[in-house]
Amino acid sequence: MTTSKIIKQLFLSFSKKDDKSFEVAAREYIEREKRKKHNIVAKELEKALYNTGDLPTSQKRFKNSLPIPRDTEKGFPLLEIQHFNKNFDSLIISEETKEQLEQIIREFKDSDILATYNLQYKKKILLCGKPGTGKTFSAQILSSVLSIPLIYIRFDAIISSYLGETAGNLRRVFDFIEHGTWIVLFDEFDIIGKNRDDRHEHGEIKRVVNSFLQMLDNLKGDSIIFAATNHQNILDPAIWRRFDDVVYYNLPDEKIRQQIFENYLKSMKRKNDIDLVKFSKLSKGLSPADIKMITEEAMKIAIINSKNSISMNDVEIAVNKFIRREKVKNNEMGDR
Ligand SMILES: Nc1ncnc2c1ncn2[C@@H]1O[C@H](COP(=O)(O)OP(=O)(O)O)[C@@H](O)[C@H]1O
Ligand SMILES: [Mg+2]
Structure with missing residues (x-):
């Protein structure tokens, strides 16, 4: 900050x-x-x-x-405390996923009542699904709705630098967490599966992951812990068992894609010719973050051309730019 x-x-x-x-x-x-x-x-x-x-x-x-824990070698902060003021409705997802998140919120609010029945609110939650589908965004929204700051931890950053230091770093992160009530996000949890080919590294990471899971098991305090990954398929069963709930983020279907277009274009007037149904059909396979990027591009094209409303053509240009960008990303530009 x-x-x-x-x-x-x-x-x-x-x-x-x-x-x-x-x-x-x-x-x-x-x-x-x-x-x-x-x-x-x-x-x-x-x-x-x-x-x-x-x-x-x-x-x-x-x-x-406690003061914010830092890496002992390099001194960089191991976590970031973030504050958000987002609306639950700004998250556009399937009904099932929405209900799942709503239940997490309600259980947390009613945790004392649950406790009288010897039940525990959902405390450790795994978020999975393709990039740009709203995993990080959801943690920010829960932090907003519950008015509890978010502790953001890039899991890969903690691990990548000095594997030997990692268990100590994690311990200090957990000590910090346990001293307060937070929404915690261990983001980019994918590292767990990444270094599988490198046998030495992989053994080290396994050790680190085990100590992470142990700390998760023994977690004290009244926080909610999220871990987010784009690669749920590579997590082994030992990891799954540790979580009270798993929330899966689908790529949006056509109806939801249309809602996302509507939502991200709502700050600007639209010409009558804009056919969002068409774009919703065309954008099959795109994530909410992709669609957001297209709509922002389209609005900027309109604005820098001194127009006060957005037209079909603006959106088309933005879509084409996006397609080109994807081609570059996937190395499909045809150059040798
Ligand atoms: N389901 C969604 N509804 C509305 N906006 C979304 C959604 N998913 C992603 N976004 C937008 O895209 C941005 C990036 O998404 P993010 O949550 O970081 O994706 P990831 O699943 O990779 O963590 C968000 O900050 C938000 O603006
Ligand atoms: Mg993310």
Whole structure:
């Protein structure tokens, strides 16, 4: 987060009376001061935030939470705390998937009632499906709907640098998580299956994955943990068993593709000639993220040509650009 974002977050949390997110932003600011080696300022701020010394414990607002964990070798932060304000309806997915997410939300809200029946809300959830279908987006939406900050962890980043360090890094990530209530996303969980050919690397990764699964098993606290992957087929059964729920993101069918077109074009006036049914048919196999990209391109084409409404032609140009881009990506441009 930039300094101005942190300050905005402080203001927002003050006006929403959200102590938790105030503390998170304040901590983030203190960490920045420390990184700049402004140690005295950091100490002063810490003292101010936690009232250390002046007040009896009962009157202290925050209990001291942990600083953001960092990689011991390179010092980069192992996780990022993010705040979102997104609407559940902006996620356009099949009814089944939507209901599944709704149930996760409701169980979390009713977790104390469930507990009286000795039942546990769905706490560890695997998100899978093709890229651009809304896995990361869903975690952001749940964070918004429940007003709980998202802890974002690039699983591959933790693992790739120093495999030997990884178990320690993961331990510190889990310690941090267990000290608060968060929506946690271990994104790009795919690394688990990636290095299969390299036998040495693969053995190392297996070890890391096992320690991850163990930490997941012993997880304390009241967070929801998501892990997202584009390659669910390569995860072995041991991994599946660890999750309370698996949410699968289909590529959108024609009806949903149309809704996505409508949604992402709604900020601009449309000429009558625009036939979204046609584009919904044409866009078979595309992900919501692909369609979003096309609509944004189309709107930009209209705008830079000083038009105040979008036409069939604008969308067509955008679609063709997208097709060309896919060809480049798939090495189908025909050059030798
Ligand atoms: N089902 C969806 N409904 C609406 N927008 C979506 C959907 N899926 C993806 N998007 C858009 O595409 C962007 C990228 O999607 P993302 O959630 O990162 O995909 P992934 O499944 O690869 O994690 C999102 O931020 C969102 O703007
Ligand atoms: Mg993602």
